[in-house]
Amino acid sequence: MSSRKxxxxxxxxxxxxxVKKAGNDRPRLxxxxxxxxIYAQIIDDSRGHTMAAASSLDKDLRDQLKTGADVDAATAVGKLLAERASQAGVxxxxxxxxxxxxxxxVRALADAAREGGLNF
Structure with a gap:
């Protein structure tokens, strides 16, 4: 019997x-x-390189959020990640x-990233 981890x-x-099979060499969020x-990053697996990253611990968000563990924080992280991804050309x-x-x-972060301009 396997452990939970x-x-x-x-x-x-x-x-x-x-995800990698269906990705067709697209970066992975x-x-x-x-x-x-909550943490999110966009990774180019072919180069092993992080193209953009955001988390609820970023200085931009830490002061605005009440806590980093709710849907509001995930939404803010998704919007920030989409903004940084567009700056990186993704x-x-x-x-x-x-x-x-x-x-x-997880769904709130994905929806906010879509609203911010990412396509997936």
Missing amino acids: ETIRRRALRVRRD SVYRSSKN KDVVFDRGPFIYHGR
Whole structure:
């Protein structure tokens, strides 16, 4: 019987494998959420390079947010990431939710990134 950490790691790897297959060499928007913050970055897997990143710990957002662990924080991070991605010249990405369910904070971040101009 596998442990909980092993199950989560396998789920994340399975999602990432499927995302890379369907991605057609597009950069990957990877999301990580902890109990206190949310992080997102756009990664070019062919070069192994992070093109844009944002989190609820950024100085721009930290003062504006009540907490980094709610839907409002995820929305702000998604908008900031879309802005930084457009500055880096990225329009089309593929969404990598990792081991997290597409619900709540993960969905709010994705919707805000779409509103900000990212296509996925």
